[in-house]
Amino acid sequence: MKSYYDITGDGGSNILEQVGAMHAAIDEKLAGVKHRLAVGSGKGGVGKSTLTRQLATALRQRGNACAILDADLNGPSQARLSGLHDVPLLPGAEGVALPKDADGIGVVSLGSLIPESEAVSFDTVAAGDSYTWRATREFTAVAELLSSIDWGHLDYLLIDLPPGAERTLQFAEFLGSSTAFMLVTVPSDLARGVVARSVAALRGTPNRVLGYVENMRGYWCEACSDVRPLFPESERVDLGIPRLGSVPFDPQLAAACDRGEPAIGADRPWWVAIQKLAEVVEETIQTKPSSE
Numbered sequence: 001m002k003s004y005y006d007i008t009g010d011g012g013s014n015i016l017e018q019v020g021a022m023h024a025a026i027d028e029k030l031a032g033v034k035h036r037l038a039v040g041s042g043k044g045g046v047g048k049s050t051l052t053r054q055l056a057t058a059l060r061q062r063g064n065a066c067a068i069l070d071a072d073l074n075g076p077s078q079a080r081l082s083g084l085h086d087v088p089l090l091p092g093a094e095g096v097a098l099p100k101d102a103d104g105i106g107v108v109s110l111g112s113l114i115p116e117s118e119a120v121s122f123d124t125v126a127a128g129d130s131y132t133w134r135a136t137r138e139f140t141a142v143a144e145l146l147s148s149i150d151w152g153h154l155d156y157l158l159i160d161l162p163p164g165a166e167r168t169l170q171f172a173e174f175l176g177s178s179t180a181f182m183l184v185t186v187p188s189d190l191a192r193g194v195v196a197r198s199v200a201a202l203r204g205t206p207n208r209v210l211g212y213v214e215n216m217r218g219y220w221c222e223a224c225s226d227v228r229p230l231f232p233e234s235e236r237v238d239l240g241i242p243r244l245g246s247v248p249f250d251p252q253l254a255a256a257c258d259r260g261e262p263a264i265g266a267d268r269p270w271w272v273a274i275q276k277l278a279e280v281v282e283e284t285i286q287t288k289p290s291s292e
Contacts, residue, residue, distance in 0.1 A: 023176070025147035026143060028147075035155060036175065037158050037285065038181050039158060039182050040182075043186075043194040043195055045163075046191055047249075048215075049081060053257070055278055056068055056156070057105065065152075065154045067107065068160060071161050072160055073110050082260060083261065088112075089108075089149075092150050122138070139174055159171070180209070180210055181207055183209070183213070183241070186216045188232070196238075199240060211242035212241055212242075214247070218249070219251075220248050222251075250269070
């Protein structure tokens with residue numbers, strides 16, 4: 001019996017040609033996108049999806065055409081964050097029409113198609129051993145979304161990645177070198193340690209890493225009009241990449257996200273920080289790296 005390591009090339013499956021055709025179809029659909037920015041972490045629970053959504057809002061307010069692809073198929077959050085529950089994907093003139101929220105931001109998420117009470121499942125030819133096929137099925141689903149949606153002309157396509165340092169690497173390879181990365185952490189050594197693994201993984205790819213965002217750095221206490229400590233202050237784990245910004249936690253933002261409502265906070269500290277982050281992201285992504 002042969003093992004996977006005994007297979008040479010594509011094993012006669014013609015899979016390499018199929019993958020090439022898939023990437024060509026994706027590139028064709030994304031031809032009108034100026035910047036692709038994948039937002040990852042490696043660590044779950046750091047508020048990555050919320051940050052992605054609010055960054056898109058701030059970039060939109062700065063006059064940019066934006067869209068979000070929710071690539072976390074097993075835990076899609078962007079549909080709820082954008083108020084796009086039960087929104088079907090409908091055919092358009094150049095492919096599947098891009099659903100847009102009240103702010104004019106395009107949002108593609110399985111959360112619009114699959115109720116939160118149902119698990120996301122994929123067909124398998126090996127009953128009881130779906131883990132052997134799941135990653136392939138997941139990336140095939142993401143590829144179908146990228147290659148079938150009419151993305152149109154966008155300044156930014158933000159891609160909300162699933163957690164896991166290995167997933168960050170897989171998506172870097174899948175999305176290609178034209179996709180830049182931004183990582184999200186919270187100010188704890190545990191979270192920073194996991195994110196550091198994503199940074200290390202990305203160093204082995206040609207993808208550009210803009211830097212990281214420190215989310216939930218303190219919380220906004222409305223009663224005392226101050227940002228109070230939330231995590232122990234520590235930066236013993238050096239991520240080795242620039243810090244693009246720090247965003248405090250605000251219960252008002254969390255409540256608005258649960259309701260799927262716009263959460264622009266005027267002069268509240270988290271919104272001020274998000275606006276500054278959008279400015280930094282614009283400046284950073286438009287500046288060519290010194291190696292070019």
